[in-house]
Amino acid sequence: MLEETLTDQEAYFLERVDRGDRIEADDWMPEDYRQQLVRLIAMHAVSEIMGALPEKEWVPRAPTLYRKLAITAKVQDEVGHGQLLIRVAEDLMRPWGKNREDIMDDLFTGRLKYHNVFHMATPTWADAGVIGWLVDGAAVITQGMSLSCSYAPYARALQRIVEEEGFHIQHGESICMALAEGTPMQRAMLQDALNRWWPALLMFFGPPEKNQLSTHQLRNIRYRIRSKTNEELRQRFFSKYVHRIWSLGLTIPDPTLYQDPVTKEWTYAQPDWEEFRQIVNNRGPRSEARLGLRSTTYQEGEWVRRTIALSPTAG
Amino acid sequence: MDERLDFDVYEVFAQSDSLSPHVHVFNVLASSPDMAMALAEENFFRRAEFVSLWVVRRDQIHQIGFHDREGFQKTPKAYRTTDDYKYLRDKWRYYRDHPMNPDGSPAAGGTVDGTMDD
Amino acid sequence: MERWTIEDVAQNPERRQLAAELLWQLADDDLLMGFRDQEWLGLAPHIEEDVAFGSIGQEEIGHAALYFGILERLGFGTADDLASLRSVSERRNSVLIEQPNGPGHYLESPRYEWAWTIVRHYLHDVWEMALLTALTGSVFEPLGDAAEKILREKRYHLAHQELWMRTMAGHDADSRVRLEDAWRRAQDWAGDLADLGPYSSALESAGLCPGVDSVVRHYHERVAEMARVLGLPEMRMQTRENGRRGEHTEALQQALDTLSEVYRLDPTANW
Ligand SMILES: [Fe+2]
Numbered sequence: 001m002l003e004e005t006l007t008d009q010e011a012y013f014l015e016r017v018d019r020g021d022r023i024e025a026d027d028w029m030p031e032d033y034r035q036q037l038v039r040l041i042a043m044h045a046v047s048e049i050m051g052a053l054p055e056k057e058w059v060p061r062a063p064t065l066y067r068k069l070a071i072t073a074k075v076q077d078e079v080g081h082g083q084l085l086i087r088v089a090e091d092l093m094r095p096w097g098k099n100r101e102d103i104m105d106d107l108f109t110g111r112l113k114y115h116n117v118f119h120m121a122t123p124t125w126a127d128a129g130v131i132g133w134l135v136d137g138a139a140v141i142t143q144g145m146s147l148s149c150s151y152a153p154y155a156r157a158l159q160r161i162v163e164e165e166g167f168h169i170q171h172g173e174s175i176c177m178a179l180a181e182g183t184p185m186q187r188a189m190l191q192d193a194l195n196r197w198w199p200a201l202l203m204f205f206g207p208p209e210k211n212q213l214s215t216h217q218l219r220n221i222r223y224r225i226r227s228k229t230n231e232e233l234r235q236r237f238f239s240k241y242v243h244r245i246w247s248l249g250l251t252i253p254d255p256t257l258y259q260d261p262v263t264k265e266w267t268y269a270q271p272d273w274e275e276f277r278q279i280v281n282n283r284g285p286r287s288e289a290r291l292g293l294r295s296t297t298y299q300e301g302e303w304v305r306r307t308i309a310l311s312p313t314a315g
Numbered sequence: 316m317d318e319r320l321d322f323d324v325y326e327v328f329a330q331s332d333s334l335s336p337h338v339h340v341f342n343v344l345a346s347s348p349d350m351a352m353a354l355a356e357e358n359f360f361r362r363a364e365f366v367s368l369w370v371v372r373r374d375q376i377h378q379i380g381f382h383d384r385e386g387f388q389k390t391p392k393a394y395r396t397t398d399d400y401k402y403l404r405d406k407w408r409y410y411r412d413h414p415m416n417p418d419g420s421p422a423a424g425g426t427v428d429g430t431m432d433d
Numbered sequence: 434m435e436r437w438t439i440e441d442v443a444q445n446p447e448r449r450q451l452a453a454e455l456l457w458q459l460a461d462d463d464l465l466m467g468f469r470d471q472e473w474l475g476l477a478p479h480i481e482e483d484v485a486f487g488s489i490g491q492e493e494i495g496h497a498a499l500y501f502g503i504l505e506r507l508g509f510g511t512a513d514d515l516a517s518l519r520s521v522s523e524r525r526n527s528v529l530i531e532q533p534n535g536p537g538h539y540l541e542s543p544r545y546e547w548a549w550t551i552v553r554h555y556l557h558d559v560w561e562m563a564l565l566t567a568l569t570g571s572v573f574e575p576l577g578d579a580a581e582k583i584l585r586e587k588r589y590h591l592a593h594q595e596l597w598m599r600t601m602a603g604h605d606a607d608s609r610v611r612l613e614d615a616w617r618r619a620q621d622w623a624g625d626l627a628d629l630g631p632y633s634s635a636l637e638s639a640g641l642c643p644g645v646d647s648v649v650r651h652y653h654e655r656v657a658e659m660a661r662v663l664g665l666p667e668m669r670m671q672t673r674e675n676g677r678r679g680e681h682t683e684a685l686q687q688a689l690d691t692l693s694e695v696y697r698l699d700p701t702a703n704w
């Protein structure tokens with residue numbers, strides 16, 4: 001949508017966005033805005049749905065009754081986030097005659113990507129702790145930015161989500177703190193998990209822009225769908241978590257990590273961005289296994305969904 | 316009284332700003348959705364503001380029925396909230412001032428540089 | 434009415450042993466039921482249902498924690514040790530509850546069966562409802578109190594499973610066949626569920642579980658009524674291994690290995 005050739009309707013829409021109005025599902029919106037939203041929200045939705053799986057691996061194995069209860073609550077919330085977001089996306093896709101079946105289909109065929117972190121392996125209980133503490137910590141930084149999104153149903157869903165993330169992070173902190181204060185075996189387990197997750201955490205925010213924003217990013221900023229760059233969000237993550245990680249006597253696997261005392265800017269070793277592209281294109285360590293798990297069970301459940309649908313769908 | 320006029324009951328839901336959920340407000344007797352909306356505005360929003368208003372005919376609302384309210388009571392669920400994690404705040408503060416060594420033992424002195432956001 | 438406190442029971446070896454016989458059954462049933470439910474988390478057929486069913490499984494574990502908590506106060510060891518470290522032959526859950534949700538492991542291509550999951554859970558809920566209703570009148574006060582609390586959630590669980598059974602029974606031929614198939618398979622395992630084991634009459638005469646016969650009768654009546662309403666065959670429950678006597682299937686060992694995997698790395702550590 002070029003600003004010079006706007007129709008009256010489009011100009012009015014941008015005016016609303018500029019003055020901070022929130023757009024509702026049944027308001028008129030440019031097709032381009034709808035597409036950007038669906039792209040973002042469907043990706044967020046499937047990231048929550050697939051994001052439940054790495055920790056879910058530890059749900060039946062959680063060590064104590066208390067941890068079993070807490071991690072069930074946590075993973076259940078993530079599925080619930082998937083529900084909120086897929087409903088928001090479905091309402092946006094309605095004019096196209098599409099619904100959540102299409103979203104799941106796009107996920108399984110690889111047309112729709114999900115966050116890099118959820119392609120990674122979780123070989124120990126400490127991974128479940130690190131995900132809660134640092135992956136959710138990273139997620140809340142990006143989601144916090146999106147609370148100001150111009151699309152009201154998304155902002156409302158995020159408000160509920162971010163509230164729950166507060167519990168998720170403390171749940172993760174509590175697991176990690178117990179391991180840090182625990183036996184040498186427990187500490188080693190935690191340090192190991194941190195080593196494993198560090199590059200994935202940096203990748204989570206996406207490649208640094210170096211003053212070159214992509215067309216998607218520019219549009220999303222124009223539409224007030226997002227307001228910060230990848231690098232700004234990553235810097236915020238460092239400021240929030242690096243000192244805490246150090247205070248537990250843990251080593252961050254990046255000897256070059258350094259904060260400039262004056263500018264407060266962090267310098268750090270870049271993760272392998274080619275690897276990042278491989279991972280998000282479903283060639284990560286656990287991509288195939290988790291997509292397989294989700295699609296098998298989804299197919300197995302088809303007859304159950306039919307029993308509660310309005311009318312049996314054709315084909 | 317043998318004969319009485321009959322009305323439908325409409326339940327009213329309103330949203331106070333675009334970030335809030337629609338919240339149940341009260342109900343009105345009306346003959347149609349349009350009338351219900353008109354009545355609701357005047358009955359419940361003479362002072363308070365709203366950005367959206369819904370009315371739903373009561374017989375279209377389905378609710379969980381256990382015949383009594385006990386069915387909604389739950390066993391305590393501290394594990395769903397941050398209530399049990401209040402101790403973390405003190406611990407983070409403690410480790411900021413007394414950071415652990417790599418082997419988990421307390422450091423002799425000194426603090427981790429910088430501040431930690433809460 | 435006479436009411437026993439924790440101390441009254443802890444200090445009387447006969448009462449203590451008898452109360453434990455009942456508590457093992459309650460705790461182990463709920464722990465294993467919750468474990469099986471948890472295997473579904475993130476994988477249920479409908480996303481809204483995934484969240485709903487997640488709560489049910491979690492509440493089962495919560496109930497198990499309450500029962501293990503009473504055993505801990507009676508001096509049998511910590512609740513976590515009791516949940517994680519007891520051997521298969523020490524477990525008193527029904528073998529129905531330990532059966533898997535379907536073929537496959539929860540991490541790799543599980544082919545879980547929704548109809549079976551619902552029918553098995555339904556039977557568990559009916560039994561627990563009947564039993565807990567009687568236990569609200571138990572002479573052992575902490576057990577009566579726990580029963581009262583847990584009953585509130587059980588009503589919701591039971592309503593949930595009944596709704597799904599009606600939905601499957603009424604939708605089409607395919608869903609009905611699946612329900613009937615699950616119903617028939619459940620009767621092969623369900624025999625030890627409504628059985629209080631070798632101490633049944635001692636539990637009754639001590640007042641720990643009042644009216645054992647009528648509990649069992651209520652259970653069978655409710656199941657028969659459901660069969661009648663949905664047009665399902667009468668359920669003829671068979672007993673193979675009897676879990677109430679410590680007899681179990683291979684499935685239990687696998688479940689216990691998984692649920693205690695992390696804890697067993699160091700049971701003395703703080704997790
Ligand atoms: Fe989430």
Ligand SMILES: [Fe+2]
Pocket residue numbers: 078136164165168
């Ligand atoms: Fe989360």
